[in-house]
Amino acid sequence: MEEDYDVGSGAPEEDLSLPKATVTKLIQEMMPSDIACAKEARDVIADCCVEFIHLISSEANEICEKEAKKTIAGEHVLAALQSLGFEEYIQECKDVYEDHMKQTKDREKRSNKLDKAILNSEEAAAMQEELFAKARMRMQSQDNIVTGQGSNPSPG
Amino acid sequence: MTDPPSPNPSSAHVPQTLKTAFPQARVKTIMREDKDLSAVSHDAVFAATLATEMFLEYLVDKSFENTKKEMRKIVSYKDVARAVGDHGEMAFLEDVIPPTLSVRQALENKAKIDKQRDGVA
Numbered sequence: 001m002e003e004d005y006d007v008g009s010g011a012p013e014e015d016l017s018l019p020k021a022t023v024t025k026l027i028q029e030m031m032p033s034d035i036a037c038a039k040e041a042r043d044v045i046a047d048c049c050v051e052f053i054h055l056i057s058s059e060a061n062e063i064c065e066k067e068a069k070k071t072i073a074g075e076h077v078l079a080a081l082q083s084l085g086f087e088e089y090i091q092e093c094k095d096v097y098e099d100h101m102k103q104t105k106d107r108e109k110r111s112n113k114l115d116k117a118i119l120n121s122e123e124a125a126a127m128q129e130e131l132f133a134k135a136r137m138r139m140q141s142q143d144n145i146v147t148g149q150g151s152n153p154s155p156g
Numbered sequence: 157m158t159d160p161p162s163p164n165p166s167s168a169h170v171p172q173t174l175k176t177a178f179p180q181a182r183v184k185t186i187m188r189e190d191k192d193l194s195a196v197s198h199d200a201v202f203a204a205t206l207a208t209e210m211f212l213e214y215l216v217d218k219s220f221e222n223t224k225k226e227m228r229k230i231v232s233y234k235d236v237a238r239a240v241g242d243h244g245e246m247a248f249l250e251d252v253i254p255p256t257l258s259v260r261q262a263l264e265n266k267a268k269i270d271k272q273r274d275g276v277a
Binding site: 016018019022023025026027030031034035036037038040041044045047048049050051052053054055056057058060061064065069070071072073074076077078081084085086088089092093096097100101104 | 203206235253
């Protein structure tokens with residue numbers, strides 16, 4: 001009996017598997033709509049994926065240790081794919097990985113900039129100009145109230 | 157897939173662009189079942205998740221080829237087992253999914269072996 005546990009301290013490790021619904025969805029996305037996948041086939045495919053995770057983790061770990069690094073990095077995982085002979089799709093994997101890494105770094109750069117609020121002189125000047133413009137607008141509208149321009153004259 | 161409302165702080169600051177079909181937290185837990193493993197960066201979890209999705213596609217593709225050969229409409233366990241048996245890089249799966257032999261094929265194999273033995277004698 002297999003169950004999909006959410007990650008939690010109570011989950012028995014030997015039952016750990018990938019979500020069946022996701023496996024089913026990925027399988028169906030690949031096949032024409034008139035083709036189905038038997039439940040036993042779907043389950044064994046899910047098991048194979050778990051086994052695959054163990055395999056590349058172990059290989060990536062060895063590569064990491066050879067480089068005398070303490071933490072397994074994305075590059076170690078990609079190198080593991082190469083050394084295990086999964087030539088067919090390693091390039092696609094690398095491309096998607098590098099694309100996402102680049103997007104992440106760009107996003108982090110932008111948010112770091114805002115978080116630290118360190119303005120360069122151009123940005124400071126632009127902000128200052130904006131504040132002045134707002135102040136001018138406020139003053140003008142106050143003037144209007146005092147002189148009665150653009151507002152209804154008060155009775156009596 | 158819907159975006160999560162905000163990054164979950166306990167997921168080690170996984171940036172939202174790193175979306176995958178399989179949940180990376182689950183993949184990370186599976187990886188860490190191996191007690192000998194060094195620490196795993198979130199980049200590595202992401203790469204492993206990607207690689208696993210691609211592996212699934214590869215396995216399904218090869219299995220489906222077997223289904224098509226016999227002009228069936230349902231991918232069976234046997235199709236997957238045959239795919240594993242036919243491709244060397246999937247040898248690591250032979251314990252998970254032993255290549256199935258039909259009774260007739262097993263008998264044929266036995267007959268072949270017997271014949272070879274008899275031929276030598």
